[in-house]
Amino acid sequence: MLKQPNTKYRSFPKVQLADRTWPDRVITQAPIWMSTDLRDGNQALFEPMTAERKMRLFKKLVDIGIKEIEVAFPSASQTEFDFVRTLIDGGHVPADVTIEVLTQAREHLIRRTMASLYGARRAIVHVYNATARPFREIVFGMSPDQVIAMAVSSVKLVRELAEAHPKTEWVLEYSPEAFTGTELEFARDICDAVVEAWGATPERKVILNLPATVEMATPNVYADQIEWMHRNLSRRDDIVLSVHPHNDRGSAIAAAELALMAGAERVEGCLFGNGERTGNVDLVTLALNLYTQGVDPGLDFSNINDIARTVEDCIRLPIHPRHPYVGDLVFTAFSGSHQDAIKKGLAHQRPDAFWEVPYLPIDPADLGRSYDAIIRVNSQSGKGGIAYLLESAYGLSLPRRLQVEFSSVVQRHADATGAEIMPDELWRMFSEEYLEPATTIRYLEHHLFEHGAAQGMRLMLETNGRRITLMGEGNGPIDAVVHALGGMVRVQSYEERSMGQGSDARAAAFVEIAIDDIPGIRYGAGIHANIVTASVLAIVGALNRILNRIEPEAREAVVAMLEKSVRQVA
C-alpha cells in the first residue's frame, strides 16, 4: 500500500446543502421494496440461476411479500427472455405483484425487452444509461446533451411500444447509472427530461432510481445527494423516488436508511445482500432494522432459516455466519458476560413488554429461530452460559455458587480442548463431577424413621470394601445424616429444585459442606425421585469430592473417624 494514499485517492467532494433536513427525520413507514435478486443478484453469480432456481426464488420473494420484482434482463439471453415469458404465460405472477425487467437505452434491446413483457397485467420497464462523466466520455464518447438524447429517445420508444399494447399497465423506471459519481445538476437534467418524455403525471408516476452503482463516499453524502434531488427535481409529484445502493464501502444499509430519511420512497436490493461485487443493499437487514424500531416492514421473515436455505440453494453462495439477523451465530453468545446478561434478560422479559434483552436487538422467536442456540459454551464462557445450557437442555437449575464452582471445571476442559462444549458434553461433565464422583465412601441405602419428636436415620455406606451402618438423629433428614456421619460434616447451604414435571419429576438437591480441619468447601448434588434420597446422595457426593482432593493419609483418617462413629452409635 502507498505511504501517501492522497497521491492516488482523494476525498469525495461535499454536496452543497447547508440546510439539509434528513438528519432530523425518523423513518416511520416502510418503503416500497423492489427485489432485484433475479437480475442484479443473478448477474453477480458464478453461474446464472437456471429457470427452475429462478422460479423457486421468485416464489419465495412473493411469499415474503415483495410486490415489485425485477425478474430478468431479457435481452441478455434466451434463458432470461424465456423466464419472463414463462412467468406471464404460465400465470405465475400474483395479482398484487408487478414484474420488472431491465434494459440498456438501445433500440434493439428495448424492442426485445418489450416483447418479453407483452401480455403482462402490469409491468415495470427499467431503462438505464450511465450518466457520470467517465462513462459519457470514455464508454459512450458522447456529450452531455447526447447522453440526455439517448435516454429521452429510449423512453419515447418504450412509450410508443407500450401504447401499442394498452392491455398492460406500463410503468417506466429510469436509472441514471453511476448516479453517485454524476454531477447533481446533470443527474437532475436527465431525470427531468425522462419524466417529460414519458408524460408522467401524479397518477402515472415515473420511478426515478438513483443508484449508488458504486458506493463512493460516506452514507451522509448519499443522503445529501438524494435530498438534493428530492428538492430539485422539477416534477417531484410525478415521481416515485427510488434508491439502489451497492455496498462497496460496506455501508449500503446506512446509505439506504439515510436516503429514506432524505426523501426516497423505494428501495431496490437483494435478500441477504447478494449482488454485484460486494452486493446490493440487503433487503432483509433493512426490513428487520425497521421492525426493531417498531415499524412494520410489510415483509414476512417469520421463518428466516427457511428463506436463507432457499436463497443459498438458488444462488449457490453461502450466507456468512455473522450476517445480521440470519447468520448461524448471530443469536449466539460465547463470552461469559454476554451469556450472563442474556440469561438474566430472557428471564426478566415479559411477553407483553417492550423487548429489552441485552445484546439481542430482536427476539429470535420472531424470526422462527430458537433460543436454544443463543448461548454456546467455549473457553471464554462464564457460569451464566453454562447454567443456561444445563437448565434449558436438562431442566437443571444450579445454585449460584455451584455455577461458579462448576464453571472452573468446564473452563479447564474448554482450555484443554479448545473446542465448543455442547449441552450433552456439559451434562456428562456435571454428572462425572457431582453425581458420580470417584468414591471413597459409597452410598448403599438409608432408612428414615420417626424418633420421638426427631427424625432418625440409619445410613448404610461402603468404605474400603466394608459395609458400615451409621445411626443418627436430628430435626430433619439433613440434620440426621450429619449426625450419622459423626458430626464432622458441616452443611453450609442446602437447596432443592425439581427437575421435570408430573410423574417424571425428580428432585435435585444441592448441598455445600465443609469438614472440620480439612480446608475447602465443596458442593455435592443428588438427583432422585425421592427428595430425601437426593439429599443424602448430595451430602455423600460432597464428602467424596472433598476426600478426592486431599492426601491419602488424611482421607484414611476421615474414614477411620466414620468407622469409629459406627462403634459409638452401634
Ligand SMILES: CC(=O)SCCNC(=O)CCNC(=O)[C@H](O)C(C)(C)COP(=O)(O)OP(=O)(O)OC[C@H]1O[C@@H](n2cnc3c(N)ncnc32)[C@H](O)[C@@H]1OP(=O)(O)O
Ligand atoms: C450496473 C448494472 O448492473 S447494469 C446491468 C448490467 N447487466 C448486463 O449487462 C446484463 C448482461 N449483458 C449482456 O448480455 C450484454 O452486455 C448486452 C446484451 C446487454 C449488450 O451486449 P452487446 O451489445 O454485445 O454490448 P456490450 O456487452 O459489449 O456492451 C457495451 C456496449 O453497450 C453500450 N452501453 C452500455 N451500457 C449502456 C446503456 N445503459 N445504454 C446504452 N448503451 C449502453 C456501450 O457503450 C457499448 O457500446 P459500443 O459497443 O457501441 O461501444
Ligand SMILES: CC(C)C(=O)C(=O)O
Ligand atoms: C441498472 C442500475 C440500477 C444498476 O444496477 C446499478 O446502477 O447498480
